[in-house]
Amino acid sequence: MAKMNMLQAINNALDTAMAANERVLCFGEDVGIFGGVFRATSNLQQKYGKTRCFNTPLVEQGIIGFANGLAAQGSVPVAEIQFADYIFPAFDQIVNETAKFRYRSGNLFDVGGLTIRAPYGGGIAGGLYHSQSPEAYFAHTPGLKVVVPRNPHQAKGLLLAAIHDPDPVLFFEPKRLYRASVGEVPEEAYQLPLGEAEVLKEGTDVTILGWGAQMEVIEHAVEMAEKDGISCEVIDLRSILPWDVDTVAESVLKTGRLVITHEAPLTGGFAGEIAATIQERCFLYLESPIARVAGMDTPFPLVLEKEHLPNLLKVYEAICDSVEF
Amino acid sequence: MAKMNMLQAINNALDTAMAANERVLCFGEDVGIFGGVFRATSNLQQKYGKTRCFNTPLVEQGIIGFANGLAAQGSVPVAEIQFADYIFPAFDQIVNETAKFRYRSGNLFDVGGLTIRAPYGGGIAGGLYHSQSPEAYFAHTPGLKVVVPRNPHQAKGLLLAAIHDPDPVLFFEPKRLYRASVGEVPEEAYQLPLGEAEVLKEGTDVTILGWGAQMEVIEHAVEMAEKDGISCEVIDLRSILPWDVDTVAESVLKTGRLVITHEAPLTGGFAGEIAATIQERCFLYLESPIARVAGMDTPFPLVLEKEHLPNLLKVYEAICDSVEF
Amino acid sequence: MTTTKSKTVHSPIFTDGAEFRISTFKLLKQDGSLYKGGKAPDLGKEKALRIYRAMVTTRILDERMLAAQRQGRLSFYMQCTGEEAAVIGSAAALGDSDMIMAQYREQGALAYRGFTIDEFMNQLFGNNKDYGKGRQMPVHYGSKKLHYMTISSPLATQIPQATGYAYGQKLAGEGHCTLTYFGEGAASEGDFHAALNMAAVHRVPVIFFCRNNGYAISTPASEQFAADGIAPRAYGYKMDVIRVDGNDVLAVYQATEKARRLAVEENRPVLIEAMTYRLAAHSSSDDPSGYRSKDEEAIWREKDPILRTQHWLKSHGWWSDSEEKELQERLRREVLETMKQAQKRPAPALETLITDVYKEVPPALNAQFEKLKAHIRRHPDAYPKSANDPAITGKPASTQKGEA
Amino acid sequence: MTTTKSKTVHSPIFTDGAEFRISTFKLLKQDGSLYKGGKAPDLGKEKALRIYRAMVTTRILDERMLAAQRQGRLSFYMQCTGEEAAVIGSAAALGDSDMIMAQYREQGALAYRGFTIDEFMNQLFGNNKDYGKGRQMPVHYGSKKLHYMTISSPLATQIPQATGYAYGQKLAGEGHCTLTYFGEGAASEGDFHAALNMAAVHRVPVIFFCRNNGYAISTPASEQFAADGIAPRAYGYKMDVIRVDGNDVLAVYQATEKARRLAVEENRPVLIEAMTYRLAAHSSSDDPSGYRSKDEEAIWREKDPILRTQHWLKSHGWWSDSEEKELQERLRREVLETMKQAQKRPAPALETLITDVYKEVPPALNAQFEKLKAHIRRHPDAYPKSANDPAITGKPASTQKGEA
Numbered sequence A, B: 001m002a003k004m005n006m007l008q009a010i011n012n013a014l015d016t017a018m019a020a021n022e023r024v025l026c027f028g029e030d031v032g033i034f035g036g037v038f039r040a041t042s043n044l045q046q047k048y049g050k051t052r053c054f055n056t057p058l059v060e061q062g063i064i065g066f067a068n069g070l071a072a073q074g075s076v077p078v079a080e081i082q083f084a085d086y087i088f089p090a091f092d093q094i095v096n097e098t099a100k101f102r103y104r105s106g107n108l109f110d111v112g113g114l115t116i117r118a119p120y121g122g123g124i125a126g127g128l129y130h131s132q133s134p135e136a137y138f139a140h141t142p143g144l145k146v147v148v149p150r151n152p153h154q155a156k157g158l159l160l161a162a163i164h165d166p167d168p169v170l171f172f173e174p175k176r177l178y179r180a181s182v183g184e185v186p187e188e189a190y191q192l193p194l195g196e197a198e199v200l201k202e203g204t205d206v207t208i209l210g211w212g213a214q215m216e217v218i219e220h221a222v223e224m225a226e227k228d229g230i231s232c233e234v235i236d237l238r239s240i241l242p243w244d245v246d247t248v249a250e251s252v253l254k255t256g257r258l259v260i261t262h263e264a265p266l267t268g269g270f271a272g273e274i275a276a277t278i279q280e281r282c283f284l285y286l287e288s289p290i291a292r293v294a295g296m297d298t299p300f301p302l303v304l305e306k307e308h309l310p311n312l313l314k315v316y317e318a319i320c321d322s323v324e325f
Numbered sequence C, D: 001m002t003t004t005k006s007k008t009v010h011s012p013i014f015t016d017g018a019e020f021r022i023s024t025f026k027l028l029k030q031d032g033s034l035y036k037g038g039k040a041p042d043l044g045k046e047k048a049l050r051i052y053r054a055m056v057t058t059r060i061l062d063e064r065m066l067a068a069q070r071q072g073r074l075s076f077y078m079q080c081t082g083e084e085a086a087v088i089g090s091a092a093a094l095g096d097s098d099m100i101m102a103q104y105r106e107q108g109a110l111a112y113r114g115f116t117i118d119e120f121m122n123q124l125f126g127n128n129k130d131y132g133k134g135r136q137m138p139v140h141y142g143s144k145k146l147h148y149m150t151i152s153s154p155l156a157t158q159i160p161q162a163t164g165y166a167y168g169q170k171l172a173g174e175g176h177c178t179l180t181y182f183g184e185g186a187a188s189e190g191d192f193h194a195a196l197n198m199a200a201v202h203r204v205p206v207i208f209f210c211r212n213n214g215y216a217i218s219t220p221a222s223e224q225f226a227a228d229g230i231a232p233r234a235y236g237y238k239m240d241v242i243r244v245d246g247n248d249v250l251a252v253y254q255a256t257e258k259a260r261r262l263a264v265e266e267n268r269p270v271l272i273e274a275m276t277y278r279l280a281a282h283s284s285s286d287d288p289s290g291y292r293s294k295d296e297e298a299i300w301r302e303k304d305p306i307l308r309t310q311h312w313l314k315s316h317g318w319w320s321d322s323e324e325k326e327l328q329e330r331l332r333r334e335v336l337e338t339m340k341q342a343q344k345r346p347a348p349a350l351e352t353l354i355t356d357v358y359k360e361v362p363p364a365l366n367a368q369f370e371k372l373k374a375h376i377r378r379h380p381d382a383y384p385k386s387a388n389d390p391a392i393t394g395k396p397a398s399t400q401k402g403e404a
């Protein structure tokens, strides 16, 4: 075990994967000698050479098109998109190509080796274009897997699982926690399961569900709520697609209440999908409406980002409202 | 009034708009002399000249980038994307640019004049790439308006409203109904309101909600259900974003039950947003779980599209289940 | 830092490259003789006939299947007609294990590699022997064993994929390359720019083969780009380029053969622009009379690539009228008979609705499938294609699978 | 149908355009004298000084604001340093009502047009006088009255927008054009390809101005493209192109002036490639020592465009050391004082969170805002920026607005 921040854990996962399998390649804008603008790929070019870790030209649709081809050929590409806000030029390659490759070919060809990494989320004074949380855009796309880690240990285990997974995975990294989140991380290879939520804390009054950086917000909100005597069950969804309906439903069947929170705007955010599914699965057990605490239905602001974000006070209030309904 | 099919109504709306305002321009792949692959822009080049109605090179990101610039300049572009399945190369221009243009500039600049038309939906043996219903991808994007008409009369009135609207509008046309849906359409200009759902039929037992081509499916399903003595209230949402929460909530407060249907895959589809919002607004009034009848969580198939689609029997069964819950 | 070592001038001179017109490489005249100074590639009779037979197969398949579409047997079809030399001449210059990533109008390349009429038919009818499991529209072929990537409708997406695929081949070091076909229309997409630039920067063994057939559906090349074709774009990437008469199978073959050597031996990506013409409609849904003249079509019908090849073969004594007749009749028969069989085969299993979305079917999708099956069991009459599916009836499936 | 009238050849010759090297247009030597044969544009003293003052303003603003960022007063900053001649020389050759659509490193063009230090500061600090209402990161300027489109971070998106904007200008027929700036890195995006091709096909009065400053963050131009810069791409679109020494304000001015004539008078879009160097870090978040040498930077520091311009001015007797000193001191003072004021101004009104998403705030968003306000009222201490906002306190707002 070693103390690592999230960037180090990610770097370590990439290093581990590249050492174990020479078909693993890392590339993207500035990921070469520079090691990426956040330094997630530091030293990988130095260690594995320019053919396996390299800068690409500045063209996201090309990066993912190239990665799709590489994956179809049998390589194991780990492509970086510099900010999740800049993944949209590659939307067609991801949604029409990556996601449908295996299905449309009747399993003759697939791009299962592909992993796409991108830092996402707000709280870093990034404004409209360095703050977005685009997971819901992809969660409407059968064929993709979407994963978001909450801390360094999770980041390494989930990223290694993503790289090994036989399906293409979008791996969104909470950049606000890149350096802020520090923890013990095993130095050897290990994988954490995709598609499985994790119950972080058991409780009986209300279930609080989130993912990524929002788990930290939840932690603090729950601390406040517990001081009020509210017993909270906390779940990290981890995989947005496919998501672990059973774990969430089981929890809500027990608590009767659910608060979901994400940074992305409310309307069309993934909390909507979860709420819709859970109200159906747990209808007779729900004691209050499923609450969503999300970003406002606006682009991401700058100066007033604190007001915009679903922070701990908002989550705390939603917990209280849910219990007092 | 004249009998028109939906294509004629759309063509007539474009003609009306171009005649009234010389800043209205229509362009896209094959929309020039040929009038578009579905002939929605027939005769417009002949009538208004090559500068106002023209073919573009084959590049969706360029079409929308160009359209954004034109709209910022004060023109009123109506850009066609040949199939909604091919809108994704323009996703960045739409989601990062069109949607955020006014907000990010503090209202110095806007692209409110822009309308993007695209045929969407299945049922025409189109397979993966001529069948998609991508409205939910855009409905997660504050700054956009998303509109879907259900018949020729609606198509003309909503399209004219979209063209006149001071915000950018995505206008998805149910191509399955292009020729199949025929009705009386006023020859003069008229607009139907954006952001307002329409109650097509009042009822007391259950509310059925959809949009676009799905309204025809609902109509038939409701006929069956009414024969069983179930009184159905039918709502056409019409505007997906912003959507008319009040009209839907009011209906569900009355009926206590809601069935939502769309062609797009279930997970992350817009029915999830609606269900999440309505369970919150109408919690104490719901007598059964809100049901969603949607496409399966797969790419769009070909040979088995009938099995995949949320057809009238599936909607009918969902109505029965909802009432019998 | 800029690396340019460009000359300095002191007056502001603009250039548009018009003086750098790219020549067209031609070997074969329409009558089957060679241009003076031209040297035919050393094909040999066997290979020449393999090429020719693939051309005729493609033409006849196209004719028959368009007719079948018109008769309502098929929902949709796209013809290669007029472009057989461009497609088959290039495919023939590759190694049979090189990867081909095509647009959709390149069935000739598959025919050349030995995709059988039966295999074509199964895809066209989306029956239970279709490798693609009836999920895509007709002409979206793919074959793993023939190294032919399954077609996808979104245009140009395969071009950067070809760059990536070829990068992988380069690392694998087995001497393979990738050839990607695309139309002059698709070359307007952003993906084209990305693909060529990345290939040039990363020195990837890929051949970009543009079929410039003059139209993208109704849009003439003159409304697609202002330049002299697609070829000059290569200069922008410092990529080797050649323009070739696309109706001249020998020139196409030789250009591609040489391009392949540059790609495989020197890791130099190459752009080939084949000047040709789409003699048929864009697809069975299209009617070209709305946007081009019969006269124009007639000019190009005179340049028929198959006849041209035939004349050349005959000039070598490698082909005769009776062989032609025999081949055509045999193919027509085979197409018709195979079509009848393919049409009779059942639809793919109901289960194919949910497989291959992921490697393993996820639980929620499985639950959707269970719900669907129960629904179909309640309404068997409404689902004639699947009411008798083993997943519904519980009776065992009769699996019929070939090697794709 | 292909319209190419290309020459025919009978052997397969590949070309990569290497022989068509594009020259670099230069007028001014570093010492302020002209190259032999070069003829300076007839700028006149007034315009020359307007240009020069904008260059110095930009440099000093950049120096001060980077320092302010280092002091923690500002979250982020980007310098134009080293590229002032490219940006301001080109902006000066436009009409003041021509539209500029920039990338982000072109504050010099705004300074030239008369954006005040106060206007810069309000944006940088996102205060209640920022036209952009504090929504975007520092350096995302915009000015309607100065015809300068608000910057957006996603790269290259403004390039096809410029094509569209210019198409509208052409229809309007008022003799305006659009100039769009972008880096050699951004030119790799698909949007670049779309923009140039569409402009050439539709004959649009747009000038594509590429600042080739050698780097895209850490990525050197040699890993961005294999070709000799960006200029040769113009040939692929049959577009007029000129390469110019980007540190030479006279050459840039003259090239742009001529480009503007081609655009406005003949509807010919033009590509200009200005060869220059990003002397500073990419942004305040970047440290170039990780990817380039001090030696390389030193070479370019010798080519400082401001000093070069200053030497030229002095050679005309239009500028003196004392004027230089006075200007620099005045600007430093103005920047510091204005900064202090701007920093003191309050944040934009809370309401700006929800306005301008649409022209009118939709009901659901309004409801979200009501909820937020109630929430802030319950926890005023947690929201120091907005606890005293009129929307929270109910007291009237003090609106301060200029013409943007």
Ligand SMILES: Cc1ncc(C[n+]2csc(CCOP(=O)(O)OP(=O)(O)O)c2C)c(N)n1
Pocket (backbone or CB within 6 Å): B029, B058, B060, B082, B086, B089, C105, C153, C154, C155, C182, C183, C184, C185, C186, C187, C211, C213, C214, C215, C216, C217, C278, C282
């Ligand atoms: C991204 C995308 N946009 C639009 C289409 C619709 N479409 C199909 S084929 C075609 C024309 C293609 O022309 P070209 O590339 O020249 O190939 P050709 O048909 O001439 O062989 C168009 C516009 C598509 N399939 N994909």
Ligand SMILES: Cc1ncc(C[n+]2csc(CCOP(=O)(O)OP(=O)(O)O)c2C)c(N)n1
Pocket (backbone or CB within 6 Å): A029, A058, A060, A082, A086, A089, D105, D153, D154, D155, D182, D183, D184, D185, D186, D187, D211, D213, D214, D215, D216, D217, D278, D282
């Ligand atoms: C679509 C997109 N991808 C990535 C980025 C991140 N990014 C910001 S600036 C930059 C480099 C741009 O280089 P260049 O275009 O050469 O301009 P320069 O900074 O040299 O002026 C990158 C990669 C972005 N802003 N937008």
Ligand SMILES: [Mg+2]
Pocket (backbone or CB within 6 Å): C183, C184, C185, C211, C212, C213, C214, C215, C216, C217
């Ligand atoms: Mg074509």
Ligand SMILES: [Mg+2]
Pocket (backbone or CB within 6 Å): D183, D184, D185, D211, D212, D213, D214, D215, D216, D217
């Ligand atoms: Mg640069």
